[in-house]
Amino acid sequence: MGFNLRGAIMANIQGSSEEDVEATILDAIQRGEEKMLPGLGVLFEVYWKNADEQQKEEMCQQISQGLQ
Known part of the structure; x- marks a missing residue:
């Protein structure tokens, strides 16, 4: 029986406010820990x-530009 990481993360962040989501993203980036990548x-x-x-197109363009 495997652990459903995606489901666990979704359960953990369900109902998050915009501020909560932003704080989660900023925290993950600032910490730079590999374990935060699945959540992102x-x-x-x-x-x-x-x-x-x-x-979607704009996001792909921004990511592509950021990888230059």
Whole structure:
């Protein structure tokens, strides 16, 4: 029986306010700990699933530019 990390993260962040989400993102980036990456990935997945095509394109452009 495997551990559902995505489900655990979703349960942990469910109902978070905008301020909570921002604090989570900033904390993860500032700490730079590898263990925070799955949580950021789940937040990105939530964003992606709720974004329209233009938002997705803009996000991909921003990420691509940031990788230059």
